[in-house]
Amino acid sequence: MADAVTPSPEPANPAGHDGAEGGAEGTDGKANSAGRAGGATGADTAGYGPQAVHSWQKANTSIDQVIAALPELRKEASGREAGTRTAVMTLVMVSSGEDDLEDFVASVRSLGAHHPCRVVLLQPDPDSTPTIDASACLWRAQPPEGAEHPVFFEEIRLRVGGQAASHLASIVSPFVLADLPALMWFPWELPSPTDPLLGIASALLVDTRDVGPAAAVIGHAYRTLLELSNHRPVVDLSWVRLQPWRELLAGLFVPEHNRAFLGGINQATVTGKPGPRHMLGGWLMAQLDLRARELVLQDAKHVDITLEADVADQHGTFHVHRDDRTRAVWATANVEGGPSHSQALPLPDDSLTSALGAAISNLRADRVWERALAAAATLAS
Amino acid sequence: MSAGATTAPPVNTLAEGLETVRRAPPGVLVVFGASGDLTHRKLLPALERLSRRRLLPAAFAVIGVARTEMSDDGFRDLMSDAVPDAGPGWGEIVKNSVYIAGEYAHPDTFSALQDRLKDIDEALGTGGNRTYYLATIPEMFGEVAKALGKVGLNQPETGGSARLVIEKPFGRDRSTARELDTTLHEVFEEEQIYRIDHYLGKETVQNVLALRFANAIFEPLWTRNYIDHVQVTVAETVGVEKRGSFYETAGALRDIVQNHVMQVLSLTLMEPPSSTDAEGLRGEKVKALRSVVIPNAGEIPNVAVRAQYDSGWVEGNSVPGYRQEDGVSPQSQTETFVALKLAVDNWRWAGVPIYVRTGKRLPKRVTEVALQFKEVPHLAFPKEAALGLHPNALVMRIQPDEGVTLRFGAKVPGQAFMVRDVLMDFSYGAAFLEEPPDAYERLLLDAMVGDPTLFIRSDEVDTAWGIVQPLLDAWAKGDAPLAGYAAGSWGPRPAETLIERDGRKWRTP
Numbered sequence: 001m002a003d004a005v006t007p008s009p010e011p012a013n014p015a016g017h018d019g020a021e022g023g024a025e026g027t028d029g030k031a032n033s034a035g036r037a038g039g040a041t042g043a044d045t046a047g048y049g050p051q052a053v054h055s056w057q058k059a060n061t062s063i064d065q066v067i068a069a070l071p072e073l074r075k076e077a078s079g080r081e082a083g084t085r086t087a088v089m090t091l092v093m094v095s096s097g098e099d100d101l102e103d104f105v106a107s108v109r110s111l112g113a114h115h116p117c118r119v120v121l122l123q124p125d126p127d128s129t130p131t132i133d134a135s136a137c138l139w140r141a142q143p144p145e146g147a148e149h150p151v152f153f154e155e156i157r158l159r160v161g162g163q164a165a166s167h168l169a170s171i172v173s174p175f176v177l178a179d180l181p182a183l184m185w186f187p188w189e190l191p192s193p194t195d196p197l198l199g200i201a202s203a204l205l206v207d208t209r210d211v212g213p214a215a216a217v218i219g220h221a222y223r224t225l226l227e228l229s230n231h232r233p234v235v236d237l238s239w240v241r242l243q244p245w246r247e248l249l250a251g252l253f254v255p256e257h258n259r260a261f262l263g264g265i266n267q268a269t270v271t272g273k274p275g276p277r278h279m280l281g282g283w284l285m286a287q288l289d290l291r292a293r294e295l296v297l298q299d300a301k302h303v304d305i306t307l308e309a310d311v312a313d314q315h316g317t318f319h320v321h322r323d324d325r326t327r328a329v330w331a332t333a334n335v336e337g338g339p340s341h342s343q344a345l346p347l348p349d350d351s352l353t354s355a356l357g358a359a360i361s362n363l364r365a366d367r368v369w370e371r372a373l374a375a376a377a378t379l380a381s
Numbered sequence: 382m383s384a385g386a387t388t389a390p391p392v393n394t395l396a397e398g399l400e401t402v403r404r405a406p407p408g409v410l411v412v413f414g415a416s417g418d419l420t421h422r423k424l425l426p427a428l429e430r431l432s433r434r435r436l437l438p439a440a441f442a443v444i445g446v447a448r449t450e451m452s453d454d455g456f457r458d459l460m461s462d463a464v465p466d467a468g469p470g471w472g473e474i475v476k477n478s479v480y481i482a483g484e485y486a487h488p489d490t491f492s493a494l495q496d497r498l499k500d501i502d503e504a505l506g507t508g509g510n511r512t513y514y515l516a517t518i519p520e521m522f523g524e525v526a527k528a529l530g531k532v533g534l535n536q537p538e539t540g541g542s543a544r545l546v547i548e549k550p551f552g553r554d555r556s557t558a559r560e561l562d563t564t565l566h567e568v569f570e571e572e573q574i575y576r577i578d579h580y581l582g583k584e585t586v587q588n589v590l591a592l593r594f595a596n597a598i599f600e601p602l603w604t605r606n607y608i609d610h611v612q613v614t615v616a617e618t619v620g621v622e623k624r625g626s627f628y629e630t631a632g633a634l635r636d637i638v639q640n641h642v643m644q645v646l647s648l649t650l651m652e653p654p655s656s657t658d659a660e661g662l663r664g665e666k667v668k669a670l671r672s673v674v675i676p677n678a679g680e681i682p683n684v685a686v687r688a689q690y691d692s693g694w695v696e697g698n699s700v701p702g703y704r705q706e707d708g709v710s711p712q713s714q715t716e717t718f719v720a721l722k723l724a725v726d727n728w729r730w731a732g733v734p735i736y737v738r739t740g741k742r743l744p745k746r747v748t749e750v751a752l753q754f755k756e757v758p759h760l761a762f763p764k765e766a767a768l769g770l771h772p773n774a775l776v777m778r779i780q781p782d783e784g785v786t787l788r789f790g791a792k793v794p795g796q797a798f799m800v801r802d803v804l805m806d807f808s809y810g811a812a813f814l815e816e817p818p819d820a821y822e823r824l825l826l827d828a829m830v831g832d833p834t835l836f837i838r839s840d841e842v843d844t845a846w847g848i849v850q851p852l853l854d855a856w857a858k859g860d861a862p863l864a865g866y867a868a869g870s871w872g873p874r875p876a877e878t879l880i881e882r883d884g885r886k887w888r889t890p
Contacts (some may be wrong), residue, residue, distance in 0.1 A: 052841055160604040199620075218439055243399070246399065247399055247402075248393070248435075249395040250393060250395035250399055251393060251396075251404070251435075251437060251438055251439055253393045253394070253396070253439075254393060254404075254406060254407060255407045255438075255440050255507075255508055256508060256540070258506065259393055259406065262393065262394065262395070277440055282393075287394045287395050287397060288394060289394070326469050326470035327469065327715050328468075331439060333439065338506070339440065339503065339504060339505055339506030340504075341439040341440045341473075341477075341504075341505045341506065342439060342473055343438070343439035343470055343473055344468075344469040344470045344472065344473055345433070345435055345468065345469065345470050346468040346469055346470070357668065366398060366801070367398070368397050368398035369398075
């Protein structure tokens with residue numbers, strides 16, 4: 001390898017963002033060992049996060065050189081324990097240099113002990129000089145609960161300038177680990193369904209919470225997602241965050257007596273922010289065969305679902321709501337003259353790290369989500 | 382759908398896509414021995430964790446039954462105290478729960494239970510689903526079962542379920558185990574009885590199944606053609622702690638070998654089941670245990686060693702000998718260590734000895750199953766080049782540091798052609814996000830869901846007792862000497878001899 005790997009105190013960041021790592025821009029720097037991933041983002045600040053063991057960076061480099069640097073990183077890392085890469089997938093992130101980039105990267109990194117991924121961060125910049133600036137870092141994460149073996153995983157950053165920025169699939173393909181899923185994530189915008197980069201993706205990660213506040217934008221985004229989901233599984237972080245609400249509501253209808261009310265729903269009210277309330281509304285429409293006029297969507301800070309139903313002479317109210325005082329989500333079934341019960345659960349962790357962890361545990365197509373999305377697209381039009 | 386329609390959908394359509402997570406149906410958990418230690422330390426915390434993981438339904442309650450006088454509110458306080466850092470969902474379960482004070486054999490206790498169950502069904506919609514958990518002393522199992530039967534609580538309500546959960550020991554020997562079974566079967570069908578060996582609730586014990594039957598590369602090697610012998614080690618560093626008087630009546634053979642070792646062994650030896658449903662799996666486990674050769678009295682001195690720990694040093698601490706422990710007789714003949722050589726008479730394992738070793742006050746806490754492969758038929762390298770090479774070994778580490786290790790030979794880098802052992806080490810803790818559920822949590826949920834796969838069937842209990850019964854009989858007659866071993870050692874010299882006379886050695890886990 002032309003560029004020796006040497007220690008330095010910070011993990012490399014070829015794009016020179018002032019992010020958590022605050023890395024030096026595109027030097028021939030040879031990077032760094034045993035430095036804690038510093039900065040103000042993610043789990044690292046708590047002192048328990050992964051540590052950068054060794055890193056490497058080079059401006060105006062080639063893909064061959066980056067590939068050659070990876071085994072060197074593992075060799076050069078000191079100590080007997082280093083050298084064994086653990087990975088359950090390749091995670092490819094595409095960024096245009098957004099301000100919160102390092103927050104996202106830190107969230108991915110903090111999954112390291114549980115979902116070690118080879119992370120490839122692509123930063124296309126077609127208007128800049130036609131070079132590739134690269135960095136690679138070997139991270140060490142200690143599994144929780146006193147497990148004996150740490151986990152090592154790699155993070156590769158590629159700033160791609162010039163025409164090559166329009167051919168990212170050719171850049172990233174050599175870095176995709178064989179025999180493991182490749183998850184593609186565009187955290188800041190939805191890709192075009194014709195983007196060639198999607199050709200190497202075994203699944204696509206999205207977040208419908210962030211597609212925009214305007215109904216027309218939401219509707220367009222949902223239709224794009226439907227098209228994207230025709231070709232590969234799409235995993236929606238927002239849908240993952242909403243799962244506790246869906247589980248709680250569904251759980252109210254497990255008792256046979258209550259289940260009868262699913263056939264008698266005359267009004268469903270969903271409150272929440274744009275995006276989550278549309279998805280939950282779409283879900284209720286699709287799963288309960290409701291008409292749009294039986295569904296009320298209202299703007300609110302937090303999600304709240306109420307179903308009103310009549311069966312024979314009985315009226316039932318089924319309610320899932322958040323209670324900030326008890327820091328809990330409550331699910332309550334009240335049936336006039338019948339059994340009633342309630343259940344409370346701690347407020348779910350809605351952090352990006354938690355949602356990512358749950359999302360990448362299950363990279364399958366979700367037909368229920370697709371139906372909810374299709375119905376939500378009509379609600380947002 | 383129009384407003385006011387009354388036709389109920391056939392299924393809970395809102396649950397579609399969420400079924401991959403098993404959740405308990407609405408129901409009531411009736412705990413006998415509710416004021417006791419097991420309830421406080423294990424059952425209630427396990428229930429709370431299930432609640433926190435969203436695996437319990439809203440329509441759920443606990444009925445505590447015990448002799449101790451206590452009000453409903455007193456029991457609710459006990460439930461709250463058992464889980465001081467409980468999540469908000471626990472409060473709802475506590476609120477729904479009630480307590481009955483009474484004798485286990487008295488009809489009033491059970492008529493009160495009937496009334497409470499009816500009230501809860503009406504108020505919460507628990508649908509007649511009842512799980513009776515016997516956290517009492519084993520001597521009460523039969524009494525409680527019979528009393529439930531007298532008031533008809535052994536019979537499921539229409540559309541509901543009635544299940545009985547009991548925990549080991551299932552008898553003190555084969556005869557008393559059969560008596561217990563007869564009593565239980567007078568009242569409950571076998572399908573209603575859930576016998577817990579918490580070892581089976583351990584994630585890593587279940588991983589033995591995953592390793593064997595979810596991978597094509599291991600199972601073809603899992604035969605007498607390639608395996609020289611098997612070693613099962615269940616080692617504890619602890620002594621008898623506060624259980625001295627109990628342990629005096631049990632010993633390592635009853636406490637560990639008859640249940641935990643036999644369960645791990647059956648999963649290791651069994652044939653591939655056609656499915657991992659309850660009957661498929663348990664049927665194959667029983668077949669494997671039935672293939673274990675039961676030693677006759679004359680063979681026992683050559684295939685079994687029993688021993689008791691003396692004083693010594695464990696993990697840097699000076700510890701007393703077994704006979705100096707609280708509640709232990711100074712003349713005790715109870716074994717704290719057992720080493721066995723078992724044979725298995727079937728097509729897969731004929732001629733492959735199974736060495737079992739379990740004991741207290743050993744140097745390291747470890748449970749593992751090691752498959753020691755045969756040597757290569759011909760070593761192509763000079764003998765001096767392979768001095769560091771040993772036969773391959775596949776080790777399933779059950780606790781702690783759960784994982785799988787494969788030992789194989791590799792060339793030492795350099796000009797010379799030298800080969801030596803290397804380990805390929807897989808650690809479960811480094812590969813999965815979820816903290817595995819506690820064994821009680823898993824088994825409680827299984828019982829409430831009605832999945833008996835990880836519970837022990839009557840014929841498994843009987844077959845396992847059949848294997849150890851000749852040893853119990855011989856040792857009771859004093860036919861085998863009781864060896865001593867220093868606390869902190871890997872057991873007595875006769876245990877070494879047991880395996881060395883076959884030209885083999887115990888592993889050092």
